[in-house]
Amino acid sequence: MGRRRGGSGGGGGGPGAGAGIGTAVSDRSYYGRAVLKEPVWTPEVALYFWLGGLAGISALLGFGARLVGNHRLARSSILASFVALLGCPPLLVADLGRPGRFYNMLRVFKPTSPMSVGSWVLTGFGGAIGAAALSELSETLLPAGPPAALRWLRALGRPAELVAATLGLPLATYTAVLISDTSVPVWHEARHHLPFVFAGSAAASAGAVAGALTPPRHSGPARFLAVFGSLLELGAAALMERSLGERAEPYRRGPASEAATAARVLTGTGAALLAAAGRRRPVAVAAGALILGGSLAQRFAVLRAGPPSARETRGDNTVKALPGELGRPPRRRSLR
Numbered sequence: 001m002g003r004r005r006g007g008s009g010g011g012g013g014g015p016g017a018g019a020g021i022g023t024a025v026s027d028r029s030y031y032g033r034a035v036l037k038e039p040v041w042t043p044e045v046a047l048y049f050w051l052g053g054l055a056g057i058s059a060l061l062g063f064g065a066r067l068v069g070n071h072r073l074a075r076s077s078i079l080a081s082f083v084a085l086l087g088c089p090p091l092l093v094a095d096l097g098r099p100g101r102f103y104n105m106l107r108v109f110k111p112t113s114p115m116s117v118g119s120w121v122l123t124g125f126g127g128a129i130g131a132a133a134l135s136e137l138s139e140t141l142l143p144a145g146p147p148a149a150l151r152w153l154r155a156l157g158r159p160a161e162l163v164a165a166t167l168g169l170p171l172a173t174y175t176a177v178l179i180s181d182t183s184v185p186v187w188h189e190a191r192h193h194l195p196f197v198f199a200g201s202a203a204a205s206a207g208a209v210a211g212a213l214t215p216p217r218h219s220g221p222a223r224f225l226a227v228f229g230s231l232l233e234l235g236a237a238a239l240m241e242r243s244l245g246e247r248a249e250p251y252r253r254g255p256a257s258e259a260a261t262a263a264r265v266l267t268g269t270g271a272a273l274l275a276a277a278g279r280r281r282p283v284a285v286a287a288g289a290l291i292l293g294g295s296l297a298q299r300f301a302v303l304r305a306g307p308p309s310a311r312e313t314r315g316d317n318t319v320k321a322l323p324g325e326l327g328r329p330p331r332r333r334s335l336r
Contacts, residue, residue, distance in 0.1 A: 038307040039184060041095065046299040048091040049175045052122070053202025053295070054209065055084035056171035059129055061206050061225060063165035066158075073222060075136055076213040077206070078161065081168075082133035084209075085126055092122075114181050118174040125167040131160035172202035179302070185247045186309035187302075193240035197298065200236055203229025204267060205295040208274070208288035216279035223274055223284065226291055230271035233298060234264060249312075250305035259301035267294030 062077030093099050106123060110116040135157025176198040180191035187194070207226030211219045237260070241248040250256045270290030277283035 038310045039182070039303075041303055041306070043300075044091045044094045046296070046303050048088055048095070049198070049299045049303075050201075050205070050296045051084045051087045051091070052175060053172040053198060054205045055081045055088065055129065056125065056168035056173075057199075057202040057206035057225075057229075058084065058168075058210065059125070059132075059161070059164040060168040061210055061222065062132075063161045063168075065221060066161060070218055070221065072218040073210060073214050074161075075140065077210045077222070078129070078132050078136050078164075080206070080209045080213060081164070082129050085129055088122065089126075114174055114178040117170075118178060121167050121170045121174060125164055125171050128160045128163035128167065131156050132164055135160065169199070173199050179306070184306045184310050185312070186244060186250055186305045189244055189247055190240045193236050193243060194302070196236035197233055197240060197302070200229045200232030200234075201267075201295040201298045204233055204271070204291050205229070208270070208291040208295075211274070212281075212285045212288040216281050216284070219284070223277075226288065227271050227275050230267045230291060230294070233295070234267060237263070237298065247309065250308040251301065254304070254308055256301050256304035256308070259297045259304055263294045263297035263301055265294070266290045266297060270294060 058077045058081035062074045062081060065071070065073040065077060089102075093102055096102055102119065105116060105119040108116065109120055131153070135154050138154055139157075173195045176194035177191075179187045180194050182188060204226050207222045207224070207229055210222035211226055214222060241251050244251075251260050267290070270287045270293075273290065274284060274287035277287055
């Protein structure tokens with residue numbers, strides 16, 4: 001099969017003659033292939049993004065509730081954060097393939113690497129929220145006070161809550177920075193909006209869970225956070241798609257479109273229902289379930305938009321090299 005060249009003969013009259021590196025010369029990319037490889041992230045990644053956001057903002061909500069003396073809401077939020085965090089390491093290891101790879105990411109701290117920073121944030125947050133949850137459980141299960149050997153645990157509770165709250169927002173949003181720090185157009189071009197989408201989604205889910213677990217007379221701040229987070233998520237997602245222009249096509253058709261539509265419907269319905277629920281706990285539980293479903297669907301929508309966006313990095317949608325700049329594809333070497 002003949003290979004398409006940019007010019008004829010020695011090449012003075014080709015379409016790309018005299019042009020610099022990166023000039024488009026045809027309607028194809030290098031040998032008809034997409035420039036980028038499709039991201040191959042499994043569903044476990046979307047679940048990890050979702051649970052990490054829920055855990056991070058729940059810790060922040062719990063610390064805020066503690067500061068204003070709402071100890072019942074603080075307890076629900078801290079324990080919800082801890083339970084959500086328990087699912088994160090198995091999901092992360094399932095995506096990495098083996099536990100040793102997570103350990104390897106902790107051998108070096110690179111401030112310029114979102115994955116390195118995120119690994120350390122997850123580790124620090126896990127220790128802090130674990131100590132805070134154990135302290136909370138000791139106060140609940142042992143109201144008369146823990147044994148002398150465990151009194152240090154109760155004293156550690158409040159400082160641990162502060163550390164978890166400090167790391168909560170970075171944990172909820174570093175995943176947005178992680179995927180936008182790639183060459184996939186639909187992610188990279190949304191780098192200014194994705195952190196707000198993830199933060200709003202995490203706030204909505206954290207408020208929804210705390211609102212369902214806490215008695216109505218104590219859950220007002222959680223319900224407010226759920227509604228506010230839902231509005232932030234929906235608004236930021238709409239602005240993101242508008243700013244992407246033609247690059248937002250994966251959100252308009254295909255698997256990402258289905259997930260994005262589900263996110264809008266579930267989150268919007270849940271927020272409206274929760275705003276109208278008042279102190280009716282059964283309604284708050286139902287609304288919270290809708291918001292949680294919408295938050296999870298939003299993560300799937302963002303991740304599913306990546307592969308089709310990478311496949312479109314061909315033809316006039318990307319920068320191509322001139323003939324001769326990349327050379328011919330490598331030939332297979334004979335084993336003889």
